[in-house]
Amino acid sequence: MKNEEILEKLRQADMVLVGLGEDFDGIEILGQDEGYLLGCQKLRDAGLHWLLPAWNEFCLKKTGDRSLDRAFEKLADILQGKNHFVVSVSTNSRAGTVGRVVMPCGSTLEKQCAAGCKGTLSKMTDRDKDRLEHFLEELYAGQLIEEASFLEGNCPVCGGSLVLHNVYAENYNEEGYLEQWKLYTKWLQGTLHHSLLVLELGVGMRFPSVIRWPFEKVAFFNQKAFFCRIHEKLYQLTKELSEKGCGISKNAIDWLEEL
Ligand SMILES: [Zn+2]
Secondary structure (H helix, E strand, O other): OOHHHHHHHHHHOOOEEEEOOOHHHHHHHHHOOOOHHHHHHHHHHHHOOOHHHHHHHHHHEEEEEEOHHHHHHHHHHHHHHEEEEEEEOOOHHEEEEEEOOOOOEEEEEEEEEEOOOOOOOEOOOOHHHHHHHHHHHHHHOOOOOOOOOOOOOOOOOHHHHHOEOOOOOOOOHHHHHHHHHHHHHHHHHHHOOOOOOEEEEEOOOOOOOOOOHHHHHHHHHOOOEEEEEEOOOOOOOOOOHHHHHEEEEHHHHHHHHOO
């Protein structure tokens, strides 16, 4: 299906449901960069998985590659003025800026108790950001600073250290997105009798129960839905949806850029 036709579907739709997949973490862009991969390994070896999303964002900036930024801008642009909701399993903090978004995998903008105590979420302070930047610069230079935690403050419940609030934290605090998730499910219920465009962008099989499977279900039950799945390899639609959708074999970031 041509981009023009999809844009026309978008114009005609009352509501637009967007899924942003792990492709938007930018791993593909970072590719086989040795420094990046080595840093990933060091973080994993040190049990600092919760820093991986920040490491991705940091290394992406270092590459100077702006394609992901342009893709986010384009998405924000086409959603403007449309009744929409975006579900992102990407942890890229830019994903949170494209419109009305729920990020069930968290991002790099908040911190939580490392042990997962409830009610302890807080925003990253400027000092946190400086320290994080310093830590990542050192990692980029091949050094892993050995500190239990460099984020400001302690958990008000257990006194333990704080980590970034994302799904890669050992004890991910899921309450961080629940309020927004409630809004999303309510919005979703309201789509049933409206013309709906479902746009699934770069969603692989890392968390299929968050976007892929429920989106298929939504499109199946809505008589006026059109499902558009864009993914380099996993673009195929189920048999039930082949009549009311299209699968495009293309990198979703490139697709958005060219739209
Ligand atoms: Zn705690």
